[in-house]
Amino acid sequence: MELFPSLFCRLCAEGPVFGSCFCRFCEEKMRHALPRPRWERIEELSVFSLIAWGRDNETPCRALLYDLKESQDLRLFRFWSREWVRRLPPDTFHNAVLVPVPSSTGRLHSFLLARCLAETTGLEMVEALALGKEERQPGKSRRERMKRRLRLKEGVDLLSYKSVLLIDDVTTSGATLLGCKKALRGSQKVAALTVFRREPSA
Ligand SMILES: [Zn+2]
Numbered sequence: 497m498e499l500f501p502s503l504f505c506r507l508c509a510e511g512p513v514f515g516s517c518f519c520r521f522c523e524e525k526m527r528h529a530l531p532r533p534r535w536e537r538i539e540e541l542s543v544f545s546l547i548a549w550g551r552d553n554e555t556p557c558r559a560l561l562y563d564l565k566e567s568q569d570l571r572l573f574r575f576w577s578r579e580w581v582r583r584l585p586p587d588t589f590h591n592a593v594l595v596p597v598p599s600s601t602g603r604l605h606s607f608l609l610a611r612c613l614a615e616t617t618g619l620e621m622v623e624a625l626a627l628g629k630e631e632r633q634p635g636k637s638r639r640e641r642m643k644r645r646l647r648l649k650e651g652v653d654l655l656s657y658k659s660v661l662l663i664d665d666v667t668t669s670g671a672t673l674l675g676c677k678k679a680l681r682g683s684q685k686v687a688a689l690t691v692f693r694r695e696p697s698a
Pocket residue numbers: 505506507508509510518519520521522523
């Protein structure tokens with residue numbers, strides 16, 4: 497499913513590109529310019545982000561974030577999912593199941609990232625979570641509301657997997673990811689992989 501493939505690099509608009517979406521020059525430049533990927537703890541959840549968007553590197557990160565947000569080019573989703581594989585130790589993926597974070601707006605970004613990561617790693621992807629309607633809950637924080645809206649789909653059982661990897665394109669406060677973790681209710685290890693971590697203050 498190549499929705500809108502382009503022969504040209506997404507950053508410099510020159511080409512050609514082969515099997516990626518950035519030319520080799522931009523790809524190299526990007527890898528050097530971007531901050532190091534990192535694991536971080538958001539409350540009780542470990543989150544791995546390829547790009548932590550802070551004040552120091554706002555411009556290139558913002559450009560890449562919007563590039564992904566606007567994109568329906570499957571090669572871009574493949575590119576970022578391969579970056580996860582390149583950057584993470586192989587045992588991260590051992591006997592794990594990939595669970596995309598459900599979207600409240602019908603965007604397919606987390607689903608496509610999870611699908612491409614499944615393709616690269618051979619892991620299974622299960623759309624285990626659903627997002628219920630937002631109810632009026634005066635006095636409740638966004639974090640609390642997200643926790644209440646997310647639920648495990650009926651009949652889904654992830655207990656045969658050693659760990660769950662939640663997949664999302666971008667996280668800011670981590671509220672949605674924490675809501676997902678809570679909804680899973682499982683006893684196995686849960687971690688999250690995101691492409692972007694947009695620091696709330698940035
Ligand atoms: Zn380029």
